[in-house]
């Protein structure tokens with residue numbers, strides 16, 4: 327940092343503008359870092375929710391399979407009952423005394439045979455459903471496996487970024503503080519800068535003129551005012567948004583950030 331013109335000696339307006347601009351750049355960088363740090367935990371949280379959803383899905387599918395297995399057992403029992411009924415009716419058929427009894431027993435046998443067919447149909451159907459659910463579970467478990475890996479990577483990435491950016495932030499804060507110290511003899515400007523920065527959505531309190539307009543609110547700056555800004559003899563603020571305006575050609579000002 328070229329802070330040669332700072333320290334004890336009083337800054338010129340020009341030096342003050344340059345330092346305000348530098349302060350703004352550093353604070354913007356801190357804002358950017360904090361945004362990154364804020365977004366990553368949200369991403370991790372989303373992934374955790376997603377995993378939780380998949381685990382719930384596996385649990386539900388498992389419960390469904392249990393349920394269908396119970397139904398399978400019930401249908402098999404039903405078949406056994408029907409079979410033993412049929413066996414009993416056939417025994418009775420051997421000893422029928424009249425046509426009426428014969429018809430009645432024959433109908434019963436038919437009925438139980440149909441019951442068996444229906445139960446077998448259900449057994450096939452449930453079997454297919456169970457197979458489908460088992461393959462859904464496999465798919466979900468594979469997804470869980472994949473996502474757990476990604477989540478673990480994200481978590482360590484997050485830890486790394488948090489510790490890295492904390493260090494960056496501390497370094498930047500120290501730099502910002504040093505520059506701020508050079509501006510404390512003009513508390514009004516400094517306070518105005520901080521107030522605008524706090525209220526502005528993009529956190530900018532100092533902006534360059536861009537295409538004859540304020541780089542913060544994009545309102546046109548009258549030519550007379552532009553001339554004054556280019557002279558760097560006074561601190562001039564945008565009459566629309568109150569941001570401090572600087573000339574991008576001023577030595578020490580980088581061309582507008584992206």
Ligand SMILES: [Zn+2]
Pocket residue numbers: 540541542543544545564565566567568569
């Ligand atoms: Zn403005």
